[in-house]
Amino acid sequence: MSLGFQKQLNILDYGLASLWRRKTKNICVIIVFSLVIFLLSSFQFLTGALTSVAEKTLRFAPEITVQRMVAGRQEQIPLAYVAKLQNIFGIRGVEPRIWGYHFSTVTGANITVLGLTSFDKRLEKSLLVGRLPRFGQAGEVVLGQGVVRDLNLQNRRKFALFRPDLSQKTFTVVAEFKPESELLTADIMLMSMADGRDFFNMSSDFATDLVVQVANPAEIENIARKIGQILADTRVVTRPQIQKTYSLVFGWRSGFGSVCLLTSLAAFIILAWDKASGMTPEEKREIGILKLLGWQTSDVLAVRFYEGFAVSVLALVLGCTLGYVHIAFFEGVLFRPLMFGWSVLTPNLQLSPEIHLTDVLLVTCFSVLPYLVATVIPAWRAASVPPDSAMR
Amino acid sequence: MIMIVLKDLCKIYNKGQVNEVAALSGINLQIRENEVLCLKGSSGSGKSTLLAIMGCVFPPTSGVAEVGGKKLSRLPDRFLTLHRRGLIGFIFQQFNILPQLTVLDNVMVPLMVLGYPPVARRKKALAILKRLGVSHRADFPASQVSGGELQRVAIARALVNNPAIILADEPTAHLDHKLSLSFLDFMMELKEEGKTIILTSHDPLVADHVCVDRIVEMADGRIISSCS
Ligand SMILES: Nc1ncnc2c1ncn2[C@@H]1O[C@H](COP(=O)(O)OP(=O)(O)O)[C@@H](O)[C@H]1O
Ligand SMILES: [Mg+2]
Numbered sequence: 009m010s011l012g013f014q015k016q017l018n019i020l021d022y023g024l025a026s027l028w029r030r031k032t033k034n035i036c037v038i039i040v041f042s043l044v045i046f047l048l049s050s051f052q053f054l055t056g057a058l059t060s061v062a063e064k065t066l067r068f069a070p071e072i073t074v075q076r077m078v079a080g081r082q083e084q085i086p087l088a089y090v091a092k093l094q095n096i097f098g099i100r101g102v103e104p105r106i107w108g109y110h111f112s113t114v115t116g117a118n119i120t121v122l123g124l125t126s127f128d129k130r131l132e133k134s135l136l137v138g139r140l141p142r143f144g145q146a147g148e149v150v151l152g153q154g155v156v157r158d159l160n161l162q163n164r165r166k167f168a169l170f171r172p173d174l175s176q177k178t179f180t181v182v183a184e185f186k187p188e189s190e191l192l193t194a195d196i197m198l199m200s201m202a203d204g205r206d207f208f209n210m211s212s213d214f215a216t217d218l219v220v221q222v223a224n225p226a227e228i229e230n231i232a233r234k235i236g237q238i239l240a241d242t243r244v245v246t247r248p249q250i251q252k253t254y255s256l257v258f259g260w261r262s263g264f265g266s267v268c269l270l271t272s273l274a275a276f277i278i279l280a281w282d283k284a285s286g287m288t289p290e291e292k293r294e295i296g297i298l299k300l301l302g303w304q305t306s307d308v309l310a311v312r313f314y315e316g317f318a319v320s321v322l323a324l325v326l327g328c329t330l331g332y333v334h335i336a337f338f339e340g341v342l343f344r345p346l347m348f349g350w351s352v353l354t355p356n357l358q359l360s361p362e363i364h365l366t367d368v369l370l371v372t373c374f375s376v377l378p379y380l381v382a383t384v385i386p387a388w389r390a391a392s393v394p395p396d397s398a399m400r
Numbered sequence: 401m402i403m404i405v406l407k408d409l410c411k412i413y414n415k416g417q418v419n420e421v422a423a424l425s426g427i428n429l430q431i432r433e434n435e436v437l438c439l440k441g442s443s444g445s446g447k448s449t450l451l452a453i454m455g456c457v458f459p460p461t462s463g464v465a466e467v468g469g470k471k472l473s474r475l476p477d478r479f480l481t482l483h484r485r486g487l488i489g490f491i492f493q494q495f496n497i498l499p500q501l502t503v504l505d506n507v508m509v510p511l512m513v514l515g516y517p518p519v520a521r522r523k524k525a526l527a528i529l530k531r532l533g534v535s536h537r538a539d540f541p542a543s544q545v546s547g548g549e550l551q552r553v554a555i556a557r558a559l560v561n562n563p564a565i566i567l568a569d570e571p572t573a574h575l576d577h578k579l580s581l582s583f584l585d586f587m588m589e590l591k592e593e594g595k596t597i598i599l600t601s602h603d604p605l606v607a608d609h610v611c612v613d614r615i616v617e618m619a620d621g622r623i624i625s626s627c628s
Contacts, residue, residue, distance in 0.1 A: 018518075394452075399569060
């Protein structure tokens, strides 16, 4: 083993021993430090997990939606509009959709009712437990987890809701949306188009809106523009626009949260700085004595570096692990109110945070680095003067 | 052979500032290998400062200081440290033992940066503690050891890397008569081994001891007399 390497081991040995001698103080520092990292990493993991859930679910959103606007409000769209779009080059299919909101005064549930389009068939494998409603089978529905809870269905598969004219319509549950997608599917009740029309008492010449499928995804914006030109009284919404809106909402929320967390982190750093830079006379004397006994300035700094490194890496591992457990096994309970405040039905989704290297790096940059700087810089100041004061 | 050469040596603390102090001026001194020198003088006469320069703690402000064949003037801190740790052993007035470490750990401190692996440095440190008769205190925290024993630990630490020069600043100031005598006897032993020793003291007991070859008296940062 080389002399230099053995020397570094010895310095590490000295640093760890001196940490151990002040274990009460250092354990306190590690606990506070871990807590801060726990908050920061929880937040980072939660944002990541939510974004990936939203992205996965939104992948099934229609590429283009065409809504009819009358006096700035959305109105039913005549089915005759479908024919007008058929000739645009690049459109693979146009389909009318039936959807709307239902508020049950009995249960207080707020439900988003969706009529099934052929487009939604893609949902089957990935988001459902069960099967889609069959054509011609009246009353079959797929429910989001929030609806199941709000209607208090438990294991009952049949229930009834009131139409606008207060007549009753009965439904049979044939599937539920998977809990993972709850962020976006919690309040959804999916049924056949015919059932949707029946439930909302809609005329068969109209639909709520039209969805357009495009042959080449790169052409989405282009085709949307053409549709807008042909159907002057419509608003055309594209999937990228929806995705952008979602990421803006999350982005704003996580931005706001990050600011709060960074503030607390800054407080911690100032605390750490204060603690480390206010070196006690004993610590200064120790540095002087080590230097008199032949330790280089760099050796003294290495001691402080190893100490700071051990403390902060321990806190990092502890904090990140706790953060992961918090998100993966406790569904991020502490941050619930912040992230879901906008949702009507409180979603109860299971999150599986993926650990991204960038997240961990970010957390490291805002925790380990400042702590190391706060421990090493004061020692450097004390160690870079001749040690004669220790002789007196 | 000459171990230490000082020519027209000056040391000014805080040069150019309002609290400027001329601690040493015009010092000329040569110390032979294996010589035992006693620096005498009242408090503030510059003894500690001179010892610090001979111990490569900082370079002189002006003049020549040659220690162990190496010129110190304008040598950066890094090289002073490198030179110091192989050549010089310090014994301080207040012992300068690190109270939070054990006796053994204190003695091993100089060996750590010399790259000694744990077993070797332990063996070396225990051997020197044994020679000074304090090996039974090896695993005691340094804060729980008596004054006389503490000085032995300090001597052990100064000797552990086998330096050619021993520098002791007021080594007997905190010792009673009996302990002072046994310290000086041990210095005699070291002299017989060929060490060069420089002591500072205003205790006549030190100046009069048989081990001392030469007494140099200082006042106001100058040498006022020298007698063998
Ligand atoms: N680090 C320092 N900064 C400023 N002045 C100092 C410093 N060290 C010593 N002095 C001054 O230098 C002079 C010599 O001090 P010193 O060498 O300690 O003398 P002695 O050891 O003989 O008592 C004194 O006037 C002292 O106040
Ligand atoms: Mg002095």
